[in-house]
Amino acid sequence: MCGIVGYIGKAPAAPILLDGLKKLEYRGYDSAGVAVLHEGKLSVVRKKGRVKELEGCLEPTGSVGIGHTRWATHGEPSERNAHPHVYGKFAVVHNGILENYHALKRECEERGEEFLSETDSETVAHLLSFYYEGDALSALQKTTARLKGSYALAVLCTDHPDSLFLAREKSPLIAGVGEEGLYAASDVPALAGKCHLLYSLSDGELAELTRKSLRFFRGGEEIEKLPLCVETMGDIPEKGGYAHYMRKEMGEIGSAIANSLVDFASEERFFDFNRVLCQTEYIQIVACGTAYHSGIAAKYAIESLARIPVDVTVASEYRYCDPIIRAGTLVIAVSQSGETADTIAAARLAKERGATVAAVTNVPYSSLTEISDFVLETRAGREIGVAATKSFNAQLALLYSLAAELARTRGRGGNFQALRLIPALSERVLSEAEGIKNFALGIAGAKSAYFIGRGADYCAALEGSLKLKEISYLPSEGYPAGELKHGTLALIEKGTPVVAILTQSALAEKTMNSVSEVYARGGKVLLVTSLPEYTDRKEVEESILLPRCEEVFSPILSVIPLQMLAYYTALARGNDPDKPRNLAKSVTVE
Ligand code: M6R
Helix, strand or coil: CCEEEEEEECCCHHHHHHHHHHHCHHHCCCEEEEEEEECCEEEEEEEECCHHHHCCCCCCCCCEEEEEEECCCCCCCCCCCCCCEEECCEEEEEECCECCHHHHHHHHHHCCCCCCCCCCCHHHHHHHHHHCCCCHHHHHHHHHHHCCECEEEEEEECCCCCEEEEEEEECCCEEEEECCEEEEECCHHHHCCCEEEEEECCCCEEEEEECCCEEEEECCEEECCCCCCCCCCCCCCCCCCCCCHHHHHHHCHHHHHHHHCCCCCCCHHHHHHHHHHHHCCEEEEEECHHHHHHHHHHHHHHHHHHCCCEEEEEHHHHHHHCCCCCCCEEEEEEECCCCCHHHHHHHHHHHHCCCEEEEEECCCCCHHHHHCCEEEECCCCCCCCCCCCHHHHHHHHHHHHHHHHHHHHCCCCCCHHHHHCHHHHHHHHHHHHHHHHHHHHHHCCCCCEEEEECCHHHHHHHHHHHHHHHHHCCCEEEEEHHHHHHCHHHHCCCCCEEEEEECCHHHHHHHHHHHHHHHHCCCEEEEEECCHHHCCCCCEEEEEECCCCCHHHCHHHHHHHHHHHHHHHHHHCCCCCCCCCCCCCCCCCC
């Protein structure tokens, strides 16, 4: 959340910063700003709204600068809360949350300093001024020593027109070297095409970028760092003729699944991991949002195929439930971005308690991979839409491969054959799923919507509901079908849309009982099913017929029409599905 960029070099800074911010806009888009240092003066422009608001307002000269695109944590989205924040000789952009900023701010105010924003970040500019005695790097060192929480910082000082300073603690920050100069950004794509060398700062590290050199420091000492080896993530992709990234990324589900299926047994890179799998007696999965739903789908698959117990915990709660790690516990942290602060904190805790931690992530150089014992990479390709789509299908492909491998090592067969059929089946579902448009138009004016399913279908219900609420802003809930009658049924009235997912043949009649209960109260039912015998039932207003697959793997297919439903409902309600309000792609604050 929040994207930061920096540049120092031969070229005018403003267009480079603007370009970088546009590429980082998926991290936050409620306000943006840029500071350029030229002839000892800071020129700062900040705007409420998206990065494009800065266009035409920036200082054309000056070849050193910093920029920011914000996702508000402290203080409403507004111009005065937008970054950079300036105090004295310093301009600062910040991504993260400073947990002790109240105390620090009070300290500054007691010295008579005036604050112009409601942000935690402004405190950094004040502390830098306080500690500054002519050496900006040393002031940054002293300032960061006072900060608690998470930060990626880029700093300018008017006394040092040939330097740009960086610091990182628990928020991602990359420095890069290119032909035209040196760069900084929250994420690699902002620097794609500009740099031939990229370095990821680790927690506790500082950097000074000058026009000619890049130096890293830890604990006041200069350190050597190795460049990143980034093969997989290039520039931000184009929309490729689609109106939105979300729809384009749904079109890539088939390849995301195919590329993320893994044959653990035959690939040499998994040799050590396979040994861990053989000794695993208990699995804990930690994740947030959509990735948490992948964890639930994995639980159904692993428990049913391999008979190994699995617990799935929302990462932000894992830390507070005092997790028990015993010998043979494997903790799997699932995160598309690998930068989700809650998931990283949960993985760290699991490691501290002695667990082996495997990261399932789409970004192999992310913070999560740094702290994990094993990295299982989903190969969905970069996902720009804030609503996760293809990355979810890719996570399921990988986690189902894992379930199959665990089953194989326990002599229970593996169902790999069934997995290999899924990419082609997903293409079929995708073309059928377009038919959901009508239902989407029909529910666009509803007050709320419900998703129900039993067994593995429950996971699809959860994900369908999350998708719908996050981009259409229609209140919605995903429920185990059998639980509906224990309270939520009270909310069903004439015309309430209910999406029932029905792919588990042994549970079908039971779920249809729940559908009948909904119908009896006037609910309008969309059935997403692989069981054709149910599509003609009188209770069903519309249906989408899925191809059959191994039933425990069915969420990987049944979620596709639900993603499509969310997409078309969002459009019908006039929303931008790529940038839902209040959300950001990468949630780097706890
Ligand atoms: O990058 P991660 O997979 O760790 O992100 C976790 C959630 O923030 C993410 O899945 C979020 O729920 C999506 N916006 C859902 O579409």
